[in-house]
Amino acid sequence: MSHSSNPSLAKPGQEPDPDRRDFIFIAAGAMGAVGTAVTLWPFIASLGPAADTLALSTTEVDLGKVEPGQAITVMWRGKPVFIRNRTPEDIQAAQAIDKDAGQFNGLRDPETDETRVKQSAFGDKKMPNWLIMVGVCTHLGCIPMGQKATDMKGDFNGWFCPCHGSNYDTAGRIRKGPAPKNLAIPAYTFLTETQIRIG
Amino acid sequence: MSSKHVTSFKGITGWIDQRLPIFTLMQNEYGSFPTPRNFNYLWNFGAISLFMLLLMIGSGVVLAMHYTADTHLSFNSVERLMRDVNYGWLLRYMHMNGASMFFLAVYIHLFRGMYYGSYKEPRELLWILGVLILFLMIATAFMGYVLPWGQMSFWAATVITNLMSAIPLVGDPIVTWLWGGFSVDNPTLTRFYALHYLLPFVIFGVVFLHIAALHVCGSNNPLGIEPKSEKDTLPFHPYYTMKDTFGLCVFLMLYAVFIFWMPNALGHPDNSIPANPMMTPPHIVPEWYFLPFYAILRSFTIDIGIPFTHIVLISSKLGGVILMVTSIAVGFVLPWLDTSPVRSARFRPLYRIFFWVFVADSILLGYLGSQPPEGIYVIISQIAMAYYFAHFFLVIPLLSKYEKPLPVPKSIHEAIGSGA
């Protein structure tokens, strides 16, 4: 931008002040940019989750009928949530890995079994048998198998994703296959010993 | 009126043309437009692609009048279209198979360009616009496939949008934003519908620029040399209007075979099952025209990180996405990777061979994309993927440097022995 491009604004015999011009130009440009960004924001934000979508974000589930060794699947935010009442063997198998392999060996996404179920408690009572996870493979979002008694459970007796072959263990930790992370743990609380609220 | 333009048309046409010279424009660009006289049938596929685009828009607009974008209603609205709406089955099969035929035509068109060096100076921008069209077509077809809300629709949408979660740090918020929620659901469907309606018109705009750029530099031809005199060219009409019409008719016959005799041959039976967010089909496969890219996506299976630490720089998920996008975007730089002064593969004895190896490699990738990602398929995919990129980044630059081209004829009419 050169001031000489518009000489008509300068008084005769007087050079226009280049600094002032540049300042006005930049200030106007900056105002325009801010205005555009502010106007654009509602367009972008409108595509995010709407209030009603967010309002559906909690689900309550009764666990009374789920026997040890059984699992149920419930819907939360349009996704399946896996709830498994783990047997003592399941828990032992999961904890064995914590100790055997050391915390960082052999696990792609290192987490102890305890951290996986730390929300499973009512008052002081810990209930590590309840493993509650989002049933969505952390690879590309398929639903792993392993909820039904007849399902394939993979090499670690937990869950197996048929899409690209991810294997999860009895704590839902990724052990083999392309998925980068353990199955996610949603926020949940025990309202009674057999009643939970997810979300 | 101070217009310098004086129309050569008479009557009403002349009156309009004097004020808005569209007839002169048509005459110049599609009537007398000098076109190399030696086109072969591969030069039909541009016109065929344009026809298919218009047909997709035409059939799409009518489908849209019967379609409802709502997760509870979409599947049934398409079923109603198939069973109850007059000729609804025909319109849908035209649109469904039309997408396949459109991609077929565009792929032939594109490989034609690669064989005859049509991307070289002065047609680089023309070629780049073509690659852009391909990207837009892929987005459009992907979103269209989601609309009938069958099992494959839903799971294709889930798997592909989840790819974005590979982006470090902001991946997950971006996916939530794309979905408009916490999974592929109604907000996702309605926005895909809006975009599926919009993008074809954007494509139309880019096609217009593509053709405008073509009419600045003129068409390439099988010899890859520029026409030098009138002896080398023919007026577009009637010569190429006729040849294009003939080629189009043959192409439409093949299209009709699909529509009337095997309308579902290219589709996946799982898409006749309504979408079920709680159950993944055992095998997720995309439409055939995406298979090579899908194979490339899945061929990246290792995490690249800092050795002896748990720090991952490029996860296998991210790596796959980068490769897949690059496999198409490489088209943008192709004009600068190939610096051989000779355009047509007819005079490039080595390039000609490598071109066909590349075609075979692409088809192999397509086959691998349809197979489960297990065992031997993974390894072959990796080799085929590596070759795909080697073709662009190694073979083409090396050939540009070391290949000795055959002598190029002086002019088109001399080479084909006519018009002299």
Ligand code: HEM
């Ligand atoms: C570039 C051009 C286009 C391509 C490649 C394309 C591709 C597709 C594909 C692959 C489907 C899924 C077909 C199925 O499995 O049922 C589809 C569906 C649909 N498309 Fe398009 N489309 C294009 C243009 C349009 C346009 C311009 C409109 C609207 C004006 C439109 C409206 C629809 C509708 C309403 C459906 C859902 C009905 C159905 O699934 O049969 N399309 N499109």
Ligand code: FES
């Ligand atoms: S989505 Fe589960 S392994 Fe790919």
